[in-house]
Amino acid sequence: MSTSKWTQPRRAARAKKLLKLYLNLRKRRNIQKKRRAKIAERALHRSQSPRPRTPESLSSWSSLSSFSSSDGTISSDSLSSMSSDTTSEHTTSSDSDSDSSSDFFWDSLDLDVGMESDSSGSETDDDESDGNEGNVGGGSRVGYQPRIRSVAAKFVRESIEGMYAHRYELPRNELPRNPPQLPHLLAETKHLRPDEFRAEMRVTPGTFDALLTEIEHHSAFSNNSYSAQMPVEQQLAITLYRFGHYGNAVSLRKVAKWAGVGKGTVLLVTRRVMTALLEPEFRKRVVRLPTEEEKEEAMEWVERRSCEAWRGGWCMVDGTLIPLDERPYWYGESYYDRKCNYSLNFQIVSMPNLRIVDFGFGHTGSAHDATAWEDTYI
Numbered sequence: 001m002s003t004s005k006w007t008q009p010r011r012a013a014r015a016k017k018l019l020k021l022y023l024n025l026r027k028r029r030n031i032q033k034k035r036r037a038k039i040a041e042r043a044l045h046r047s048q049s050p051r052p053r054t055p056e057s058l059s060s061w062s063s064l065s066s067f068s069s070s071d072g073t074i075s076s077d078s079l080s081s082m083s084s085d086t087t088s089e090h091t092t093s094s095d096s097d098s099d100s101s102s103d104f105f106w107d108s109l110d111l112d113v114g115m116e117s118d119s120s121g122s123e124t125d126d127d128e129s130d131g132n133e134g135n136v137g138g139g140s141r142v143g144y145q146p147r148i149r150s151v152a153a154k155f156v157r158e159s160i161e162g163m164y165a166h167r168y169e170l171p172r173n174e175l176p177r178n179p180p181q182l183p184h185l186l187a188e189t190k191h192l193r194p195d196e197f198r199a200e201m202r203v204t205p206g207t208f209d210a211l212l213t214e215i216e217h218h219s220a221f222s223n224n225s226y227s228a229q230m231p232v233e234q235q236l237a238i239t240l241y242r243f244g245h246y247g248n249a250v251s252l253r254k255v256a257k258w259a260g261v262g263k264g265t266v267l268l269v270t271r272r273v274m275t276a277l278l279e280p281e282f283r284k285r286v287v288r289l290p291t292e293e294e295k296e297e298a299m300e301w302v303e304r305r306s307c308e309a310w311r312g313g314w315c316m317v318d319g320t321l322i323p324l325d326e327r328p329y330w331y332g333e334s335y336y337d338r339k340c341n342y343s344l345n346f347q348i349v350s351m352p353n354l355r356i357v358d359f360g361f362g363h364t365g366s367a368h369d370a371t372a373w374e375d376t377y378i
Contacts, residue, residue, distance in 0.1 A: 011169075015160045022156045180260025182237060201237065202244035212236055214286070215276035230269070234259070238266060239273040246323060289357055289378075290314070301352045315357060315378075317349050319369035337365030347372045 163169075190197045190205050198204050203211070215221075216232040223229065238259050242250050252263040259266070276282070290298070298314035321343040328335055328342065335342040343365035349358040360376035 011163050014163060018156045018159055022152045025152050177257060177260065180258065182234060182259040186233060186237060200244070201240045203240060208236070208240070211277075214282060215273070218276035218279070220272040220275040230261070230265075235269040236273055238269045242266070242270060287356055287359065290351060290355075294351070298351050298353075305352075315349055315351055317347065317373060317376075317378075319372055320346050320348055321365055322346055331364075334364045334366050341365065345369070345372045347376050349376060349378055 185197065185200060189200070190208070194205050197208075201208060212233055215236070221229055221232050221235070229235070238255065238261070241258065242255055248254065252266050255266050256263045261269075295314045299311050302313050303311040321337050321339065321341070322345075324335065324342045324344070326342065332342065335344070337343045337345075344361065345363040345365055345367045347360035347369070348356060350356045358377050360372055362375065363372040
C-alpha cells in the first residue's frame with residue numbers, strides 16, 4: 001500500500017483548515033484580551049478614586065477592598081468575578097455573541113486557556129503581546145493581565161506534524177508472506193541447474209551476467225538516500241521474470257510474492273532496469289550489424305546445418321507478438337491479432353548464435369509480418 005495521489009491534497013486541506021481555525025481563534029482572543037484589559041483598567045481606576053461613604057456604597061467598597069491585594073493591585077480571581085458584572089454593562093450584544101462563539105470553539109478543541117505562571121512567579125505567555133502589558137493608570141502594575149497561553153498554536157502544530165509523521169494515514173495490514181524464491185534462484189539454481197534458470201529468466205546464466213556487467217554501474221541504481229537499493233542482480237532478475245511471463249503470472253502480487261518484496265518495489269525495479277537498458281549508448285553498442293568475420297562465421301554455420309545453396313544467408317527474421325493486458329482506447333480493434341489477443345508486432349533480426357542485430361517496432365498486432373519487415377533498418 002503506497003501513498004496515492006489523493007493523500008497529499010487531503011492532508012493539505014486538513015492542514016489549511018487547522019491553520020484557518022487557529023487564526024480565527026487568535027483573532028477572537030486578541031479582541032477579548034483588549035476588552036478585558038480595558039475592564040481591568042476601569043476597575044482599578046474606580047478602586048483608586050475617592051467615593052462618598054454612603055450606606056448604599058459601603059457594601060460595594062467593602063467587597064472591592066476584599067478583592068484588592070496588599071500592594072494595591074487586583075487579583076485575577078476577584079477581577080474574573082467583577083468582569084462578569086462589568087461586561088454586561090459595557091459590552092454590546094455582538095461582543096457577547098463573539099465571546100460565546102469563541103468559547104465554543106475553544107471548548108470544542110478541549111484547550112486549556114488561562115493564566116500560566118513560570119518559575120519566577122510572573123505570568124508568562126507564548127502568544128504575542130497586544131500592548132496592554134506594563135503599567136496601567138498611575139504607574140502600578142495590574143495584577144490581572146489577560147495573557148493567554150498559545151495552546152491553539154501548539155495543537156495545530158502537533159496535528160500537522162502528526163499527519164506528516166507517517167507515510168500512510170491508515171494502519172498497514174501486513175500480509176503473511178511465504179519464503180521468496182528469488183534468493184534460491186540466484187544462489188543455487190543459476191549454478192546447479194542452468195536449464196531451470198533459463199526457464200525462469202528466459203536467458204542463460206552467461207547472458208544474465210553479461211547484462212548485469214553492462215548496467216550495474218548505471219546512475220539509475222545509485223541514490224543519495226541513507227537506505228541503499230537492493231542489489232542490481234536482484235533488480236535485473238525481477239525485471240526479466242516479469243518479461244518472461246504472461247497473464248496472471250506477471251501480476252504485481254505474484255511477482256512480489258515470488259521475489260519477497262512489495263508491489264511498489266516491483267514497479268520501481270522495472271523502471272530502473274528499463275532506464276538502463278534503453279540508454280542510446282548501450283543500445284548502439286549491443287544491437288549493431290555484424291562484421292565481415294561474424295558474417296562469414298554465420299554463413300559457415302548455415303551451410304553446415306542446412307545445405308550449400310543456403311550459404312549466402314547469415315541472419316534470420318521473424319515477427320513476435322507482445323500481448324497487451326487490455327484493449328487500447330484509441331483504435332483498439334487494430335491491435336487485435338490472429339491469436340485473439342491485443343498485441344504489438346515486433347520484428348526481430350538475429351544471427352544463428354541468437355544475437356540480435358536489428359529490430360523493428362511500432363506496428364499493431366493486426367499488421368502482417370511482411371509489412372512490419374519493410375520498416376526495419378535492414
